[in-house]
Amino acid sequence: MSKFIDRVVVHVSAGKGGHGCSSVRREKFMPLGGPDGGNGGNGGDVILEVDPNVHTLLDFHFHPHAKGGNGKPGEGNNRNGKQGEGLLLKVPDGTMILGSDGELLADMVGVGTRYTAALGGRGGLGNAALVSKARKAPGFALLGEAGQERDLVLELKSVADVGLVGFPSAGKSSLVSVLSAAKPKIADYPFTTLVPNLGVVQSGDTTFTMADVPGLIPGASEGRGLGLDFLRHLERCAVLAHVVDCATLDPGRDPISDVDALEAELASYKSELKDDASLGDLADRPRVVILNKADIPDAQELADMVTPEFAKRGWPVFTISAVSREGLRPLTFALAELVSEYRAKAPVVEPTRTVIRPVAKGESGFKVKPDPEVPGGFLVIGERPERWVAQTQFDNDEAVGYLADRLARLGVEDALVKLGAQPGCSVTIGDYMFDWEPQVSAGVETLLTRRGVDPRLEQNERIGASERKHASRARRGLLDEND
Template identity: 35%
Template sequence: MENCFVDFIKIYCKSGDGGSGCIHFYRDKSITRGGPDGGTGGKGGNIIIQGNSHIHTFFHLRYNKHWIAKSGSPGKNNNITGSNGKDLLIEVPIGTVVKNEKKNVITEITRNQEKKILFEGGKGGKGNAFFKNSIHQSPYCAQKGIKTKGCWIFLELKILADVGLIGFPNTGKSTLLSVITKAKPKIGNFSFTTKIPNLGVVKINFDSFLVADIPGIIEKASEGKGLGHHFLRHAERNSVLLFLISSETKNRRQEYFILLNELNKFNSNLLKKKRLLAISKSDLIDDKEKDKIRKIFLKEDITFISSFTKEGLIKLKIKLWKLIKS
């Protein structure tokens, strides 16, 4: 299943060339020296990108990496313009960022059915009928269509979710997602059970918000340890970050600051987002231990939760909803 989650891909795109203009002079039985009537060439096809809410990865592009649009047809006699090349439509998940080879952002797709032209097709060349004037009555010239250049681009997916779950492996992120939503993430008692982001919808009264379970990160993830930290790109679109620290952790404060440090190394703007700290598996500790934890995190708004006993889950959802709306 992990192999199906493709959130980064490189593809080649080339819009269609413009058709050549036509050189032709009108002829029939009664007219032997008619005027120029060569038509204009057709326009080349565009490369268009469109958001599709039913697509969640770039897996469908893995074996189709070359997108070359049709060229416009040449102009014809009798001042007929050549047919335009057919546009090519690339459907992508919502949250797709398009970058050029220098990694500069070209455009982004953030809504379903949002459509943008990535590369325009070349214009068709003018036929000799266009160049006729009072001085040049019989021009024997026409333009060639504009040729387009192909290039490689990068498609990068940043999942659009209101809340991102951040934490070490085995802190209960996937279990929490499965309890507060109808998502069915893979849950196991071993490190890095979650290897791809999982999404779930939390319903609260008549409203709802989207939660993304980001694969666990560890110290020095920025140096490639564990699963690395490239999955943190999905957190860049979250409006709220929910940090999960397990009650079983010996040094909770240190673990929290390791997470903050790894986020800072990836993108310092992540630390500017609204965040909430939750202590998971709180059914394993007593009130005395909870008071100690509160003293450790004096400046943080802490919520104690248990996916097993459902402790604090309603309170957590209310807090998250308020943060999203604030």
């Protein structure tokens, strides 16, 4: 049996960036070939796109994990790694994308609309791209970044112009089947319709869509029946049409009480799109009352009795029969006119414009604050320093020195000094914690030395060893007064 899924949780993971390559050109008669390590490829993005051929979120229900391809590492001879393959996921029109905290991230309306759900990691630079005047032959490369990982909630809200509302077995599915080419399931028992059915209706020069929402009962807005799960599909409708069963034999029910009960449920439902000025609230939508099953004599008499009552409320009333197709033509023209009026009054949505604001000179894009979990420690928060740390090979002294240069040029050391940081205090950047050594600073000219070694770090080690030796001699009483 087919399923209709309109709310799922999806775990998206973009691809990792490939590592940069550290390589030196070695070729006969080329004694000083120089570094030739290529860059790593970027990881693949995970993108959601509206597809007109997709009508449910069923695929995500069975496959909730989506992952982009990883970038390939760079190679020698200046060969860059291959880019990771992106992943394109198809979603139905009207899908809302929510974050794990419930924040609305994107409203996917319109065929071809795209949203980048997760960004792929950047590929690391090879040593050929790290060459500078002071660093002629870098003995290191940068690591690739991890791809973005997110948990998203996908919620489908049908995009329809007319929403049919009514009690179970009121004839909503039958009406959709005779006005459009849709073929919903129709039977003589309540709650036959388990999923919203959409149909396209042509009336004169106007074409509009009609949604048949599963039957509502009193208490639907609080979870009774199927209404709570499908009331969201009415939020985008321009016109709400009450389909009333004038031939019901249930005691205590009549067309007026049915409509009043449905209106109470619509008023109680809290729309997640209520902040959208173009949609407004369900209580503000135009109403149409459709008195169905007029082919039954008693139903026709009841329809004639209640028509004046609905007319007093200012609602157009139409008496029809979905079986004999009586009264359908005036109904379709009236619905088309209401839809056209709504479209004319709807605000014009301007295309989204991407505004690029360059970072002002002097803005470093990071901040330093005391670490609440480590006494005397500090936290460095910022996209650039966290990315630089994640791309560093900590088993390579030259790479560590390069990181220290970048952080110092960014102003991290100056900010730590202003906050009173002391040598040896803990500094946390991203997922890494360091013992701060302010003497490893920027601006020191890189001397020619073997690859993968930074002389500043070796100097620190020599100074530390000398201090330890001096303390040991002092404890043993081997130092004279001149020492």
